[in-house]
Amino acid sequence: MTEIRHIVFDIGKVLIHYDPELPYRRLIPDEIERRLFLDTVCTGDWNVEQDRGRTWEEAEALLIADHSSHEANIRGFRQNWHEMVPHHYEGSVAILNGLIDAGHDVTMLTNFASDTFREAQQRFDFLNRPRGVTVSGDIGLIKPDPAIYDHHVASFGLEPSATLFIDDSPKNVEGAKAAGWQAVLFTDAKTLEADLERFGIGRGW
Known part of the structure; x- marks a missing residue:
């Protein structure tokens, strides 16, 4: 060796x-709704593209175009990122x-x-x-x-x-x-x- x-x-x-669920326990108190949001909207596959260099502005716009009713919680991912790394x-x-x-x-x-x-x-x-x-x-x-x-x-x-x-x-x-x-x-x-x-x-x- x-x-x-x-x-x-x-x-x-x-x-x-690192745990992206932490701020969403406050933003989406209902466990089933929160899990659904993180599994289908702000997913791990979506987030990893920011790790690849995609801007948050572009990332948010892509999701809001398809999930306009979740706009506040979509923007909440970056806005509350600090809570994910406590x-x-x-x-x-x-x-x-x-x-x-x-x-x-x-x-x-x-x-x-x-x-x-x-x-x-x-x-x-x-x-x-x-x-x-x-x-x-x-x-x-x-x-x-x-x-x-x-x-x-x-x-x-x-x-x-x-x-x-x-x-x-x-x-x-x-x-x-x-x-x-x-x-x-x-x-x-x-x-x-x-x-x-x-x-x-x-x-x-």
């Missing part, structure tokens, strides 16, 4: 909590900071809309600590497209086989492996510590 010299973190559900995960952020403090080369690769990522950076200062970040919304590519992994490698001068990727999505982990990276599925900080140790990066970092 190649020695790991680069560590790449995903962000959502690895370093910060806190960070102390354990994984401690690992991130520990790795950086110990001198490891740490970057981030995330599916994130450009504007909401900058908002997250302002709220969570640890997102400014790694050497750099590839934001899908900035470059028009999303994981697990092989091109986004290659873009990150080229941008930060990484050696794929010496790179360890940490992501909560199985398909994104598999995408990294297909690009020649090492990769682990994030579930919690304790498991991540064990994974790092397995790759020769012990608790001393």
Whole structure:
């Protein structure tokens, strides 16, 4: 196994909590109506296109054209985005900071809309600590497209086989492996510590 010299973190559900249902518990109190809205109107497939670079204005207009009665709640997605990311995960952020403090080369690769990522950076200062970040919304590519992994490698001068990727999505982990990276599925900080140790990066970092 190649020695790991680069560590790449995903962000959502690895370093910060993300749940789009949180503000809609207030906006649409009825559980059945709320679920229907998120399953058929502001869906995950719709939201991921903002991660790919589509503007919120265009995204809202597309939905409002077909669901005019839901206009307020459609616009409420971006307006209340801050409620969807209420806190960070102390354990994984401690690992991130520990790795950086110990001198490891740490970057981030995330599916994130450009504007909401900058908002997250302002709220969570640890997102400014790694050497750099590839934001899908900035470059028009999303994981697990092989091109986004290659873009990150080229941008930060990484050696794929010496790179360890940490992501909560199985398909994104598999995408990294297909690009020649090492990769682990994030579930919690304790498991991540064990994974790092397995790759020769012990608790001393």
